[in-house]
Amino acid sequence: MMEMTAREKSIQEAFQERMDESELLNCMRCGFCLPACPTYIETGFDETHSPRGRIALMKAVYDGLIAPDQEVEHSLNVCLGCRACEPVCPAGVQYGHLLEEARDIFNEHHPHSLPVKALRKTMFDGLFPHQKRMAQAVGLLGFYQKSGLQTVARKIGFMNLFPESLRQMEKALPEVPKHRRMKSRLQQAAASETTIAKVAFFSGCLMDTMFLETNDATIKLLQKAGCEIVIPENQGCCGALHGHSGEKEKAKELARRNIAAFEKTEADYIIVNAGGCGAFLMDYEHLLKDDPEYAERARQFSAKMKDISQILYELNFHERVPLQVTQQVVTYQDSCHLRNVMRTAEAPRVLMQAIAGVEYREMEKADSCCGSAGIYNLVQPEMSMQILDHKMEKVTATKAQTIVTANPGCLLQMKLGIEREGLGDQVRAIHIVDLLLEACG
Known part of the structure; x- marks a missing residue:
């Protein structure tokens, strides 16, 4: 056993x-x-940035063989959390x-500075769990876009004060819907014709504000597919950002809130259109496994989760609804969590290839992370941009x-990639839901 500081000893005990x-x-x-790990490849095959290397570090900390120092924490933080290692693991390591x-x-033992503490509390406690505040915050972005401030900020060079990746990200942001649209949301919708299934829709936080049009498109597609839709009013943020950022207790609070909200719907399935959210929602079963009141309820909740592309595929939407777009070459970037956790990869590809006018071309390593990974592109910008x-x-x-993508973070990252390559007049990035509604005519 080696000598450790009091903080390191506390971490090792934890x-x-x-x-x-x-x-x-x-x-x-x-x-x-x-071969499945992006950071292992991007760092020139550095074992400390591979899944087995990180597990070895965790086990060494557990055994007291190494100190849980900044190097260990850095290795864990550089991980994208894409979980591409899980499907290829013969032992099924989670x-x-x-x-x-x-x-x-x-995170519990990290001595954050006061500004960082304030920022984390604002984001994780004050913003994401409260949908009205999220709408207000996104509304401010909309005001910035529509009032002329965005044009002025660019002309006077204000954006040059920020790193290049953030400047490009600002250009890639979608046009925010008007605040009054974000306030008036449906709570239920009937199937267009015969009802085949009753589904509950997880509308999310960013998806129901910045990507409101994609949520609206999702509801329309579900209606066309024969679904009666319920949208629980008391649902909230899935908790993924909290869970991935060392705020596990807050993630559990959000999980309990969502489970309680969706139980009342008695729906056959719970539908999500964001791969990152869907994976974390499916993980509620693990997150609350030690909660005597919610463990079984979480298991039942997770069992009902389906991505929008999967339910459309299973209901033969692509065979029953005529789909056509203008002739174009289309490729697909997998959402890591949709593929690796929700195990949905075939359905979106089948749906895209069923659209008349689409020439589908599979991208090499489409199943490899794009570098978005929640807020990874903000906290690890160098590695993110390299990927x-x-x-x-x-x-x-x-x-x-x-x-085509199936997750808002991936969508923004691909838009950013288009901006970085100067391909804005040649290439577009779009959520699969929006492409399918476009194809419905």
């Missing part, structure tokens, strides 16, 4: 209390995960669960005019 040793031992160090627990422990630039090389090789 590892022993909270980390699942059996899961840590499940890793056989076989290396099957290495790496994502280990990563979130370790990050949560480090994005390599992703855009794959996009360019397809000669696609349309890049």
Whole structure:
């Protein structure tokens, strides 16, 4: 055993209390995960930035063989959390669960500065859990876009005060809907014709504000597919950003709130149109496994989760509804969590290829992360942009005019990639829901 500071000793004790040793031992160090890990590849095959390397670090901290110092924390933070290692792991190691627990422990023992504490409290406690505040915040962005401030800020060079990636991100942001539209939301909708299934729609926080049009398109597609739709009023943020950022208790609070809201709908399925949200919602079963009141309720909730593309595919939407767009080459960027956690990869591809006018071209390594990963592109901009630039090389090789995604973070990241490559007049990025509604005519 080595000597540690009081803080490091507390972290090591928390590892022993909270980390699942059996899961840590499940890793056989076989290396099957290495080719699937973006950070391992981007760092020049650095083992400390691979899944098995990070698990080895966690186990060493657990055993007291190494100090849980800044280097260990940095390795965990550089991880995208894309979970591409999980489908290829022969032992079925739940790496994502280990990563979130370790990050949560480090965050609890991290001496954040007062400004950082204030920012985290504002974001995680004051903004995301409260949809009205989220709408107000997004409304301010809309005012910035529509009032002329955006034009002025660009002309006077104000945006030059920010890093290049943020300047480009500002240009890639979608046009925000008017605030009154965000305030008036449906709570239920009937099927267009015969009702085949009753579904509850998880509208999300950013999806129901900045990406409101995509949510509206989702509801219209579900109606056309024969779904009666219920949109619980008391639902809220899924908690993914909290769970991925070391705010696990707040994530649990949000999970309980959502489970209670959706139980009342008695729906056959719970539908989501954001891969990142869907994966975390499915993980409620794990998140609340030790909660005697919610463990079984969480299991039932998670069992009902389906991505919009999966339910449309299962209801044969693409065979029953005529779909056509103007002739264009289309490629697809997988949402990591949709593919690796929700295990949905075939459905979106089948739906796209069913559209008349679409020439579908599979992108090389479409299943590899684009570098968005929630707020990763903000907290790890250098690695994120490195991954994005390599992703855009794959996009360019397809000669696609349309890049389709299934997650808001991926969508913004691909828009950012288009901006960085100067392809704004040649290529567009679009959510699969919006493409399908466009194809409905």
